[in-house]
Amino acid sequence: MSKLLHKVDPAFARCPSCKSIGALNRSRARTIWEKILKSLRIFRIYRCSECGWRGVKFSFGTTKNFLKKLLYLALGVVVTAYIVSYFLSRYFN
Numbered sequence: 382m383s384k385l386l387h388k389v390d391p392a393f394a395r396c397p398s399c400k401s402i403g404a405l406n407r408s409r410a411r412t413i414w415e416k417i418l419k420s421l422r423i424f425r426i427y428r429c430s431e432c433g434w435r436g437v438k439f440s441f442g443t444t445k446n447f448l449k450k451l452l453y454l455a456l457g458v459v460v461t462a463y464i465v466s467y468f469l470s471r472y473f474n
C-alpha cells in the first residue's frame with residue numbers, strides 16, 4: 382500500500398515529445414505564467430536534454446498534498462475576491 386504513495390523521481394519521468402526516459406531536467410521559470418505555475422507548486426517546469434522540449438508537467442506529490450495545495454489555492458482566490466469586492470463597494474458606492 383505504501384508503495385502506491387512512493388514519490389516518482391523526476392529524473393525518471395518520460396519526455397512527452399521524444400519519449401526518452403531520464404532526460405528531463407528542472408528548468409527555471411522565464412515568463413510570468415511559468416512563475417505563477419511554479420508558485421502554485423502543483424506544476425513544475427522541465428526541459429528535455431535529448432530533444433530540447435520545454436514545458437510544465439504535473440508535480441508528482443501525494444494526493445493528500447495535492448488536495449491541500451488545491452484547498453489553499455481556492456482559499457486564496459476566495460479571500461482575494463472578497464477583499465477586492467470589499468474595497469470596490471467601499472470606494473464606488
Ligand SMILES: [Zn+2]
Nearest residue numbers: 396399429432
Ligand atoms: Zn525529449
